[in-house]
Amino acid sequence: MKKLKQTFSLLALMAALLALCSGATAEEAPAYGDLTGDGEISAADAAAMLRGIAFQQLSEEARPDLDFTKNGTIDATDARAALFYACGGIEDMVAFGERVSGGLCPERLFDRFCYTGVRDDGSGNYRSENVAVSITRGRFQTSNYTLADLYLQDISYLTTAFSNGTFGGGTNTVKKMFESVPDAVLALNGDFYSLHVYGPVIRNGVVYVDRVNRTWDIALLLTNGELVTYDDRTLTKEALLQMEVYQSWVFGPALLDAEWHAKEKFRSAVQPVNPRSVLGYYEPGHYAFLAVDGRAKKSKGLTMQELSQLCEELGFSRAYNLDGGQSSVLLAKNGVINHPVRNGRPISDIIAVRDPQPG
Known part of the structure; x- marks a missing residue:
């Protein structure tokens, strides 16, 4: 009986630990487009993206949120978009991706346009x-x-x-x-x-x-x-x-x-x-x-x-x-x-x- 109680106690402890770990994982899930873990898209994310691209450490399958231009791959244009966003040039990154991916112009020309209103x-x-x-x-x-x-x-x-x-x-x-x-x-x-x-x-x-x-x-x-x-x-x-x-x-x-x-x-x-x-x-x-x-x-x-x-x-x-x-x-x-x-x-x-x- 004592051994059975110990087994239940161990299972309860493991369940508690699993719940705790799951909560922590949910809390630590990266924000959209956040590569550095600071909770936002910043110039540091753009720099980290360029490093990851150079060393082939990023993939669209693992981080589809980093494919800002929605072309099926993470490349230098996405890093430019992250920097453009960090500098205030883009208000809504999701809407930006939809506009660029569905537009007539090649995506490399995205910075010719204005995403914060009309000028x-x-x-x-x-x-x-x-x-x-x-x-x-x-x-x-x-x-x-x-x-x-x-x-x-x-x-x-x-x-x-x-x-x-x-x-x-x-x-x-x-x-x-x-x-x-x-x-x-x-x-x-x-x-x-x-x-x-x-x-x-x-x-x-x-x-x-x-x-x-x-x-x-x-x-x-x-x-x-x-x-x-x-x-x-x-x-x-x-x-x-x-x-x-x-x-x-x-x-x-x-x-x-x-x-x-x-x-x-x-x-x-x-x-x-x-x-x-x-x-x-x-x-x-x-x-x-x-x-x-x-x-x-x-x-x-x-x-x-x-x-x-x-x-x-x-x-x-x-x-x-x-x-x-x-x-x-x-x-x-x-x-x-x-x-x-x-x-x-x-x-x-x-x-x-x-x-x-x-x-």
Whole structure:
């Protein structure tokens, strides 16, 4: 009997110890993203992550909470995200992971965006978790230019608008069309499609004209975010129908070759010095609006070859010339941010950046 009591006592003691250990384990379970055990995500966690990555001591299976970008692996980008959070750049790390993993931009570009609200100066500089725009100005050859660097997490944020809200709706100012786009941030004149309507005309995924012009260079923005350009006589209707096209433009020319270098020859009637508008492309999610001032004493404009050289210098992988001259207008909420000839002219369409807001 005495031996049985001792056995029960021992079992009771073991149960108590097990309960105590289980409680301690629960209390010591690491907080989300906390690698150093201080209860929060800090710069020390970022440093510890880099060490763990370097020595292959971290795995997504063991610590899935450290995969902040939700790409299935823990890497240096996650360490950067931890440091960004520690510095106050991210409010909600879980929401951050959902946004970055589901966005158009590569995750390495996450720090281009703002995760603590919206920053908007009204003059084109804009940052939210969905859209980032920065405006810079420069000079090339004899001309001044304005460059809008665009980062977009959804292809629908690069939209187009027709004059008076309809295909074949005549002409209007860039400002009027900009005001018709909900949550618009920035706008650039388009290809003035109504002057020729050669085709294809595809805007915001809607096909208005499906024929393919054979004598003009063509640009297509695909739903996967890629911008592709075609020299004259290279795109066929059959090929067009096989692609998921979100936007199309027919003006040109395409300004860079397949190796991203400046071209020397163009099929274009507007090669002499002029004001210019360009849609630039780096990679899916990363684009640019470029406006070159011209027909002024301090800014003459660029030839097509000079414009091509500027696009290479700016690092575009593809670039497409849009309608220029007096049509060239780059506009933000506070007004025009380039220097259009005689304040611009009425045109038929624009390309705009928008950032839809909740509610």
